[in-house]
Amino acid sequence: MAKKRDTRAHLASHLMYGVCIAAAAVIVGTLVLITGYLLAIGLHSLHWSFFTNLPRSDPPGMRNSIEGTLILVLLASVVGIPVGTAAGVYLSEYEVDSMLAVPVRFVCDVLAGVPSIVVGILGYELLVVPAGTYSGWAGAMALAFIMVPIVARTTEEMLRLVPRSYREASIALGATKARTIVNVVMPSATGSLVTGAMLAVARVAGETAPLLFTAVGSDFVVHDPAKPFPSLTLRIYELSNEASPAARAQAWSGILVLVALILLVNLAVRYFTRRRVAR
Amino acid sequence: MTATVSPSSAGPMLRRGRSGEDVLLRVAVTGGALAILGMLATLVLVLFVAALPSMRRFGPAFLFSSEWRPNALPVLKLDGHGHTIRDPRTAMKVVDHYRAPAFGAGASLFGTVATSTWALLLAVPLSLGAALFLVRIAPVWLVPFVSFLIEFLAAIPSIAYGLWGMFVLGPWMGGPARWVRVLGMQLPAGIESRIGALAIHVPGLRWICTTSVGGKTVLVPPTGRDIFVAGIILGIMIVPIITAISRDVLRSVPREQMEGTIALGATWWQSCREMIFYCRSALFGAILLGLARAAGETMAVLMVMGNTAAVPTSPFMAGTTLSATLAGEFPEAATSDLQRGALMEVALILLVMSLVFNIVARYLVIGKWQPSAATAH
Numbered sequence: 001m002a003k004k005r006d007t008r009a010h011l012a013s014h015l016m017y018g019v020c021i022a023a024a025a026v027i028v029g030t031l032v033l034i035t036g037y038l039l040a041i042g043l044h045s046l047h048w049s050f051f052t053n054l055p056r057s058d059p060p061g062m063r064n065s066i067e068g069t070l071i072l073v074l075l076a077s078v079v080g081i082p083v084g085t086a087a088g089v090y091l092s093e094y095e096v097d098s099m100l101a102v103p104v105r106f107v108c109d110v111l112a113g114v115p116s117i118v119v120g121i122l123g124y125e126l127l128v129v130p131a132g133t134y135s136g137w138a139g140a141m142a143l144a145f146i147m148v149p150i151v152a153r154t155t156e157e158m159l160r161l162v163p164r165s166y167r168e169a170s171i172a173l174g175a176t177k178a179r180t181i182v183n184v185v186m187p188s189a190t191g192s193l194v195t196g197a198m199l200a201v202a203r204v205a206g207e208t209a210p211l212l213f214t215a216v217g218s219d220f221v222v223h224d225p226a227k228p229f230p231s232l233t234l235r236i237y238e239l240s241n242e243a244s245p246a247a248r249a250q251a252w253s254g255i256l257v258l259v260a261l262i263l264l265v266n267l268a269v270r271y272f273t274r275r276r277v278a279r
Numbered sequence: 280m281t282a283t284v285s286p287s288s289a290g291p292m293l294r295r296g297r298s299g300e301d302v303l304l305r306v307a308v309t310g311g312a313l314a315i316l317g318m319l320a321t322l323v324l325v326l327f328v329a330a331l332p333s334m335r336r337f338g339p340a341f342l343f344s345s346e347w348r349p350n351a352l353p354v355l356k357l358d359g360h361g362h363t364i365r366d367p368r369t370a371m372k373v374v375d376h377y378r379a380p381a382f383g384a385g386a387s388l389f390g391t392v393a394t395s396t397w398a399l400l401l402a403v404p405l406s407l408g409a410a411l412f413l414v415r416i417a418p419v420w421l422v423p424f425v426s427f428l429i430e431f432l433a434a435i436p437s438i439a440y441g442l443w444g445m446f447v448l449g450p451w452m453g454g455p456a457r458w459v460r461v462l463g464m465q466l467p468a469g470i471e472s473r474i475g476a477l478a479i480h481v482p483g484l485r486w487i488c489t490t491s492v493g494g495k496t497v498l499v500p501p502t503g504r505d506i507f508v509a510g511i512i513l514g515i516m517i518v519p520i521i522t523a524i525s526r527d528v529l530r531s532v533p534r535e536q537m538e539g540t541i542a543l544g545a546t547w548w549q550s551c552r553e554m555i556f557y558c559r560s561a562l563f564g565a566i567l568l569g570l571a572r573a574a575g576e577t578m579a580v581l582m583v584m585g586n587t588a589a590v591p592t593s594p595f596m597a598g599t600t601l602s603a604t605l606a607g608e609f610p611e612a613a614t615s616d617l618q619r620g621a622l623m624e625v626a627l628i629l630l631v632m633s634l635v636f637n638i639v640a641r642y643l644v645i646g647k648w649q650p651s652a653a654t655a656h
Contacts, residue, residue, distance in 0.1 A: 013546035020416055023408025024425060027518055031432045034443055034515075086311025094308060104312045106641065107319050113568070113637035114322065114630060115575025117602045121609070121626045125325050145318060152315060178304035206436025209577040209602070213609050233438050240442055240582060248446065255439045262434050270427065 035259070042256025045249030050257075055219045055235065060246070062254055064221040068136075068230035072215060073205050075140035075225060080147030080204075081197050087148070088155025093181050105156070111149040119145050120210035128214060136225030139215030143204040150203060154196030158189045195269045202265040206258055208233035232258055326627045333382060333620030341624060344383025347588040347604075349618050351377040382621035384628055386590045390506065390598040391574050391632075394584075397510020397594065398517055398573040403566055405514075406521035411551055413522075414529040426526075433519035441582035444512040445504075449583055452511075453503020471501035471595050490592045499595045504585035507594040512579045517569035524565035524644070528558050564643030571636035575629060577602040601629045 053061030087104065095101035123142035128134055162185050170180040186193065208231075211217075217234035218227070232254055239251035333341065355363045356375035364373045409429070413422055451459070456469035456476070467473065475488030475498065489496050532554050540550040555562060585597025586607050599607070604625055608618075 009546045009549065013548035016548040016551070017416065020408040020412045023405045024412040024417070027405055027409050027432070027522070028425065028428055030515055030518075031428050034432075034435070034440075037443060037447055038439065083311050083314050086308045087315050088311075090308035090312040094305065095312075100309075100312060104315050106638075107315055109641055110634055110637045111315065111319055113571050113575070113633055115577065115602055115633055117575070117577040117605050118322070118326070118626050118630050118633075121605065121623070122322055122325055124609070125329055125623075126321075148315060148318065152311070176298075176301050178300040181304065202434060206434075206438070208436070208438045209606060212606055233436065236438055236442065237578065237582075240445060251442055252446075255442055259435060259439055262436065263431065266431060266434050 038252070038256050038259055041249070041252040046253045046256060050250070050253050054221065060250060062232060062235055062250070062257075064218065065230045065232045065235040065254070066257070068215075068218070068222065069205060069232040071223070071225070072136060072140050072143060072211070072229060072231055073201055075136070076143035076147055076204055077197070077201060079141065080144035080200070081151055083144075084148040084151025084200070085155050085193070085197075087152035088159065089181060089186075091152065091156040092159035093177075093185065105153075108149045108152050112153065115209075116146060116207055117209040117212070120213050123210065124213040131226075133226075134214060134216040134228045136215055136222065136227065136229030139211045139229055139231065140225065142210035142214050143207060146204050146207065146210065147200045150200040151197060154199065155193060158192035158196060159185060161192070162189050191272055195272055198265050198269055202262045206233065206262055208237055212237075322630065326623055326630060329623035330620055330627045332616055333624045336617065336620075337382065341383050341621070342388065342628070343385050344381065345385030345389070345588075345590045346381045346383045347386065348378075348381050349615060351380055353377055380615070380617060382618065384601065384604075384621075384625050386588050387599050387601045387604045387625060388628070389590050390584070390600040390603070393506050393591075393594065393598065394509045394513055394580060394600055395570055395573045397507060398513035399566065399570060401511060401514030402517045402521055402569060402573075406518050406565075406569070407525060407555070407562070409518075409522045410525040410529055413526045415547075415551060415554075426523075429519045429522050432515075433523070437516065437576060437578045438582075440512050440516055441579040444508060444579060444583040448511065449503035449508055451503070452508050453501045453505070469501070471503070471505075471507060475499070475501065475595065487593060488595060490596060499593045501595045502585065502597070504583055504597055505595050506584070506591055506598050509580050509584045509598075509600075510594070512583055513573040513576055516576060516579060517573050520572055521565050521569040524568060525562050528561040528565060528644070529554060531561075532557050560643045564640040567636050567640035567643065571633050571640065574600075574636065575602060575633050577606050581606045601625050601632075605629070 047059065049059045050061045051066065052063055053059060054064055055062065087108070091101055091105055091108075119142050122145070123138045127138035127141060131138070166184055166188060167180055170184040171177070175183065211231050211234050215229040215231055215234065217238060218230040220230070222229055236251045236254040236258070239247045239254070242248075337344070353374045354376055356373040358364050365371065366373055409425075413425060417425060451466075451468045452471045454469045454472070456467070456472040458465050459468040460466075471488075478484040478487040479489070479498070485496075488499055488501075490499050491497070536557055537550055537554060540553045545553065580600050581603045584599060584603050586599050586603055587597045588599055588604070591598040605622060609622055
């Protein structure tokens with residue numbers, strides 16, 4: 001009797017062992033399927049004119065959208081990275097468990113989970129409605145809003161990894177707290193701070209929803225952020241609603257460029273963090 | 280030349296110079312920290328104020344009403360027998376009064392719940408299985424490789440999933456059952472039709488492929504743009520989050536716990552079950568974080584949902600979610616204050632929902648380890 005139960009338990013165990021392997025295989029397989037499609041269709045329709053032409057020219061391209069995304073992300077970084085880094089330094093170096101630090105850390109995590117469309121609507125209410133026009137500024141600020149909590153939390157975590165003895169040595173040599181942070185703690189974590197910032201950049205570069213009601217998109221080359229602004233993701237979304245196969249091919253090319261960009265950032269981050277750990 | 284500076288003379292000066300820098304940096308970083316609190320406060324406040332017109336008008340009924348009617352609806356004048364009356368001069372039907380525009384988040388809420396449920400049904404077993412694979416089965420050399428692939432799945436932007444769902448997964452799932460060539464392989468397509476053909480014979484499952492039109496039960500023709508497809512896409516999107524967090528949670532289970540069960544003669548699966556049981560609340564937190572992501576996702580859902588403002592009765596019917604309603608309707612809404620208020624209230628519901636999920640999830644996961652902001656998305 002006991003033996004029979006045992007064999008049944010072993011059978012179930014073997015079965016679940018297989019199920020776990022299958023689950024991992026299915027996930028990896030799905031990834032391969034999705035990226036395989038992106039590569040197969042995207043590469044097929046990718047042409048040099050994609051990078052040099054405008055949406056209205058023949059053959060159409062996405063030069064203005066690529067530029068737009070780069071400018072939007074740059075503007076967002078200029079605001080989002082300093083604010084996020086400052087908050088991260090505060091959480092790691094100044095207050096760890098104070099009355100203010102605990103809620104700030106908590107709010108950071110909560111903000112990181114706010115749906116990005118809601119952030120876009122905030123940008124619309126605060127920046128688009130008063131200005132009376134959709135603008136690149138509104139889009140960039142919405143992206144910055146998403147960056148801040150991500151940068152803050154990674155900065156905090158990375159600074160925490162800096163050994164305590166570094167800070168003690170610096171203070172013992174007579175440096176002020178500010179000097180210690182700026183000259184000792186942050187430089188020794190530069191690599192990982194850049195990593196965190198790059199991940200945040202990669203994240204917002206692929207965002208569409210916060211730009212829908214802020215930057216809205218444009219078919220032209222725009223360099224003035226006070227006007228409606230083009231973006232790669234917005235253009236892809238726009239194209240996905242068009243029926244023609246040419247538009248579809250353009251959309252796939254856009255996605256391919258976007259995903260390649262994000263994959264490159266992720267690989268670079270991985271490469272740099274590995275070197276840091278090995279050292 | 281022994282420049283011994285007496286503490287009493289140089290101390291204050293030195294301190295003043297130093298404290299200047301210190302104060303500056305302290306103010307700057309405290310400002311950054313306060314900015315984060317301010318961001319959340321602004322978010323809640325702005326949405327709340329903007330949603331006020333709608334909240335005053337509809338009250339709590341907003342959550343349950345599935346009516347979404349931006350335009351006034353004419354109600355025709357009827358005679359004693361219930362027939363419409365025509366104007367003798369113009370032969371037009373006489374309008375008695377107009378029903379005011381009405382809004383409710385019922386259909387959107389239902390869509391969000393339905394798609395998230397499908398996503399969890401798909402993602403939770405897959406993710407827990409993969410997490411167990413990474414912690415208990417995979418050889419050491421394979422772990423970083425699989426981990427990277429899963430994290431890359433998390434880094435793909437949602438519009439890419441949307442496009443894939445729209446042009447690849449949707450056509451596979453919808454339409455009549457047939458075979459298609461995919462990357463050189465013969466694969467079944469019209470999967471929803473196949474599922475429907477099976478489900479129609481099972482009395483408890485008929486709702487999957489049928490709906491009622493005018494009191495009659497009819498088969499739903501799958502289009503590939505429906506709740507089910509959105510659920511699958513969302514499921515794929517939340518797999519990396521749940522896998523990454525539950526992998527870390529499972530790793531935090533003390534080794535003795537596992538060794539103890541094995542020593543007592545447990546099989547591999549029995550010891551896994553003990554492991555899962557040991558950190559069940561943190562695993563639940565991981566699932567909740569996945570749910571939060573699924574419930575807030577916009578673009579992918581918007582592109583594969585079909586977007587109709589009615590409550591679907593079958594998973595093979597088009598629907599809408601809170602975020603898809605926002606994205607789909609917002610651009611036109613600036614004309615009517617009430618519609619804008621209603622959309623703001625939808626955004627507020629979405630925000631509150633994500634706050635609740637995130638807060639509960641952090642509360643459950645906290646203590647054992649801290650999920651980083653990077654893995655949360």
